Amino acid sequence: MTNRAKTLVLLTSSLLLAACTRGVVYSEFKDVSPFGWNKDSAVTFTFHVTDTVQPYNVLLHLRHQDNYPYQNMWFFLTSTNPQGTVTSDTIEFYLADDRGRWLGNGRNGHVSMPVLYEQNYHFADTGAYSLSVRHGMRSEQLRGVSQVGMEIQEP
Numbered sequence: 818m819t820n821r822a823k824t825l826v827l828l829t830s831s832l833l834l835a836a837c838t839r840g841v842v843y844s845e846f847k848d849v850s851p852f853g854w855n856k857d858s859a860v861t862f863t864f865h866v867t868d869t870v871q872p873y874n875v876l877l878h879l880r881h882q883d884n885y886p887y888q889n890m891w892f893f894l895t896s897t898n899p900q901g902t903v904t905s906d907t908i909e910f911y912l913a914d915d916r917g918r919w920l921g922n923g924r925n926g927h928v929s930m931p932v933l934y935e936q937n938y939h940f941a942d943t944g945a946y947s948l949s950v951r952h953g954m955r956s957e958q959l960r961g962v963s964q965v966g967m968e969i970q971e972p
Contacts, residue, residue: 842873846880846966853958859895859949862967866899866940871971875935877950878966881912883926885961888913891953894934899944907953908934927963937972 843864850858879890894906910932913919921930940946948967952959 840971841968842971843969844966845968846878846964848964849962851963853956853960854952854962856952856954856957856959859951860965861947861949863945863947864967864969865945866943869940869943872937872939873935874933874970874972875938876968876970877908877932877934878964878968879912879921879930879932879962880964880966881928881930882961882963883919883923883928885912885928886956887954888917893951893953895949895951897947899942899946908932909953931968 845862845864847860847862849860877892889909889911891907891909894908895903896906897903910930911920912928912930919928919930921928923929950965950967952962
């Protein structure tokens with residue numbers, strides 16, 4: 818299976834998963850500057866975990882305008898657990914198909930794209946976690962992005 822096919826399968830799974838969840842435990846969206854998202858500017862989410870037995874689905878969301886100039890998006894992620902341990906991750910996802918049609922839900926020139934980051938994930942410890950998101954695109958000031966969001970759901 819090609820990377821593109823895997824990405825489309827992941828995208829479809831995340832959209833179905835987002836539609837069939839029992840409960841949202843955490844949800845927050847943060848605005849990005851209308852002048853562009855600077856590559857050195859992180860969007861940070863802080864949340865508390867009280868249950869280490871329950872599995873969770875962790876989704877990231879990107880809301881962008883029709884004038885977003887690329888087909889894909891790279892996120893550089895930095896997470897910190899309650900003990901202060903820092904881990905990094907990089908993910909890529911597609912926002913448009915090969916013909917340039919946006920893959921997310923959209924209207925009035927805005928498109929919302931959920932991305933499944935972790936499925937059936939068990940947090941190791943209770944307490945405060947943080948996740949910082951930076952874009953990994955080549956543009957110094959990435960235009961066309963309006964919001965970045967994070968959601969934690971019970972599967």
